[in-house]
Amino acid sequence: MPGLGQLVVTQKTLLQARIGSLDQAIVNTDNKDLELVLEFRKREMNAVVGWLDRCLRDYAV
Numbered sequence: 001m002p003g004l005g006q007l008v009v010t011q012k013t014l015l016q017a018r019i020g021s022l023d024q025a026i027v028n029t030d031n032k033d034l035e036l037v038l039e040f041r042k043r044e045m046n047a048v049v050g051w052l053d054r055c056l057r058d059y060a061v
Contacts (some may be wrong), residue, residue, distance in 0.1 A: 005060035012052050015045050 022042040027033050 005056060008052050008056050008060055012049055015049050015052070019045050049060075 005040045019042055022038050022045070026035055026042070028041070
């Protein structure tokens with residue numbers, strides 16, 4: 001698909017920035033409940049990054 005590669009790369013970049021922000025928030029919180037929620041969101045986003053990698057590999061050649 002034309003343009004798919006750039007779209008996927010852009011999405012990955014945004015997600016990786018958000019993951020970095022979550023990493024900082026996890027380190028800076030003393031609230032264990034919030035830490036658990038942030039860790040969950042981080043894992044979700046890492047899963048999406050993996051899925052985007054597959055999209056790049058399979059469709060955006």
